[in-house]
Amino acid sequence: MPPINNLQLMIFPNNPNLTGLELFRFRSLLIITWFVLLLTIFSFFVNLYVQDYRSAISNSIVFTFCLIPVLWLTYRLRLQLASCYLIAVSYTSSLLAFWLDITLNKKDMHPELMLILMAIGTIILFEMKQSIVIVVLLGVTFQAYRIIIMKFLDQPFEVGQLLNGFSVFSCLIYFNYFTQKLIRSAEEALVKKNEQLTKSIDIKDKLFGIIGHDLRSPIASLKTQLMGIHDGYITPLDFQQRTGRLMQMVDGVYLALDNLLHWSMLQRDQLLARPTTLDLTQLIESVLYLYTAELKEKNLALTTCLQPARVVADELQLQIVLRNLLHNAIKFTPAGGSIHVSTGQHDHTGWLRITDSGVGMPISRPASLPGQVIPSRGTAGEKGTGLGLELCREFMRLNQGELLIDSQMGKGTNVTIRLNNFANATDKQLFY
Secondary structure (H helix, E strand, C coil): CCCHHHHHHHHCCCCCCCCCHHHHHHHHHHHHHHHHHHHHHHHHHHHHHCCCHHHHHHHHHHHHHHHHHHHHHHHCCCHHHHHHHHHHHHHHHHHHHHHHHHHHHCCCCCCCHHHHHHHHHHHHHCCHHHHHHHHHHHHHHHHHHHHHHHHHCCCCCCHHHHHHHHHHHHHHHHHHHHHHHHHHHHHHHHHHHHHHHHHHHHHHHHHHHHHHHHCHHHHHHHHHHHHHHHHCCCCHHHHHHCHHHHHHHHHHHHHHHHHHHHHHHHHCCCCCECCEEEEHHHHHHHHHHHCHHHHHHCCCEEEEEECCCEEEECHHHHHHHHHHHHHHHHHCCCCCCEEEEEEEEECCEEEEEEEECCCCCCCCCECCCCCCCCCCCCCCCCCCCCCHHHHHHHHHHHCCCEEEEEEECCCEEEEEEEEECCCCCCCCCCEC
């Protein structure tokens, strides 16, 4: 005898070809059919024992022509056909039982109770529109049963029985409608959760790949330089000459780690924008100072045209945006090139523009549109994680700003950010 777990799996398998609502209906069909099958077998032997052979024959007919075909269709994943067959046979059986009760037994055996069970089953086995139509048909049949029984069995006409039937099937239709909506909402939520989980796994794999590949090389190079000084292979003078390059590597690693941290927090919805009023000019001046060594190392000509540009934004997030944009301009501009930074204000909008004479991008599109994170190397072999632009896009969205890129291959890139100035709107305290 197989273990109970294996037996359960054999009777109610988890079919990998079905998902969501289909799997629910698949297992519901099996549960209903197997339960009725076992109950029919039990009734068959009880009827034989009490010598009620007519009922035993009815049990065998139900077993052979109803339950076995439904099981066969269900295991072949013909769920719609199996559901229709089950309801059709059950409905026909109830009509036949009603006719036999009226013509032969001359008594009310209440076969219409089967209609209520069928109505409950349709909620599980059919889509909303189909199940409502079937329940309405069953409700009309129920009322017809009661009227015919009152007429042919000479029972007094009772409005209460008709009202009870109307109330029962009205409740079933109402329950059916909202149950189907809840099932559909639950399925959509499950699909959404599955997509979020898949996205989260992809992001995790991407971040581990970045940490393991793009950050390992510069750190290993820095370690080699320091070991060379420690062991005497590199003189302090040689090391001093390499300081600019090492600072560039360290800054790249620091920016990459900082981007990874904020990116992971964004994916977990742990970052909010806490805006304050600030000047883009002062902020970009502090960022330019951080990249003095890199600009000098690549012999890049920096020009500025800085006008007051008051905006309302999260200072830390905006600083990260400016660092990434300037870092990209330096990274993708060849030695001897130029970078121009300008700021200004128009009406209630402050803007900042970074224009470089670098290698450019293959396409021009609003950077506010989601894109694929693609790591790429700079003109001097600088490594990148590819997260910088995506991080800028998310931070600009949080701060209700715009990030625009205009670029041509071999002709440079023009990056513009625009932010609102809500100086006169005191209710703008926190962006979500």
